[in-house]
Amino acid sequence: MSQPPEPEQPPSPYEPPPGGQQPSPYEPPPYGDPYGPSSYGQPPGEQPPQHGQPAYGQPSYEHPGQPPHGQQWGQQPPYAPQVPYGQYGPPSPPGGGGGGGTNVLAILSLVFAFVFAPAGIALGHLARRQLRTSGEEGAQLATWGLILSYIFTGLYLVFCCGWLALVIWAGSDGSNT
Template sequence: MGQPPEPDQPPSPYEPPPGGQEPQYGQPYGQQPQYGQPYGQQPGEQYEQPAYGQPAYEHPGQPPHGQQWGQQPPYAPQVPYGQYGPPGGPGSGRGTNVLAILSLVFAFVFAPAGIALGHLAKRQLRTSGEDGEQLARWGLILSYIFTGLFLLACCGWLALVIWAGSDGTNT
């Protein structure tokens, strides 16, 4: 372990260098860091402090490592007044049509109102581009089914009353 390295081999990184001096972290053997010298800069290289407000690049042509204090991040360009923004596909955050939701709710509460709200919702959805097409469709389907069942129950009840009121004799 204390043997000098052979001439063709580099010195071992596990042994202290000859001469008794310990290298500083990140510095080659024999070179000590100087006060005020930026990390990674070789001795003898000229270091220029950037002017106030100028980005401090470590290497020319490369962006800085972080956002400089006092600078705002870049924003997307504003759309001119009176023009539309980028087109949005289905589910682009425009929201769900309120009438479509109410159509589905009223299908269970008062089905004829659910029918009217479902048709109004479908008309609005054709022009507004909102979400809720399936809600309006299911609101209409359930409203028609429950209205049909209610009418069938009313007709059956009426027929039962008429049948029970007759005593079976013809006059």
Template sequence: MSQPPEPDQPPSPYEPPPSPYGQPQYGPPGETGQPPYGQYGEPYPGQPAYGQPSYEQPGQPPHGQQWGQQPPYTPQVPYGQYGPPSPPGGGGGGGGTNVLAILSLVFAFVFAPAGIVLGHLAKRQVRTSGEQGEQLANWGLILSYIFTGLYLLACCGWLALALWAGSDSQYT
């Protein structure tokens, strides 16, 4: 039988030191009175087993997490709707300047016949959609017709000059 060491004697090196947290519980789980946490294949209480659904909604925080929750997403706009509708009838411009009206004015200087076609298309779109650009389409049409007329006069003049130059060589 071993007797407790006397206070003046050091403890035996073969005995474990006393724990400041109380006596440790050794032995198989269940005998110690503590739940069997950490056993292989068993989940912690309140958690689903590996591979089992957790029944949490997507976008929601995990169970037990209350702080820092993400606000719900705004609903998605149905397909084909892009915001509030533009005011009907124009009234000073519905959605900016018509692109075809701008292109009509540009093509009046680059290739005037294309400017004529784009100007007429732009005027029709401006009437139906209520966009701005009526003045640009008008100027694109005016300049395109003027430059097309000048091109036709230049081509006819060049053709007349070529015929006239060719006809003089026969009589000399």
């Protein structure tokens, strides 16, 4: 395929100027570099690549329908930056891949185990039922919420029964009638 004719360009600094005068090798050519300092290393007569355009033979990483890379000011890069070895990366977005975050009922089960244990038991069982189907995390939280809720409920019942027995024993005057 033929290329369109190139516009008239100044002579190359590598060719001797017309008229037989030889310029000093220590002075820049009198007409200057037509492409500025970015054209060094380019063959004579070839234009350097413009900003945002790949050089000849280099792949373009642009997607159709999107502006060129040079026009994406203020946009976040499409990938997460790499973190040093041994550190955790950025958290995954909620709802994306792997079933999401921790089950809220599992967290509440563990909290209510210390606040009001019977509610912790109910929330723990509801959380376990949801975890079987949703794929969320939090199975250990729900299990520990159930265990602690049952322990605290048992201790509460023992305390209440002991206190009631103490009140009945203290209320009796010691006489059998």
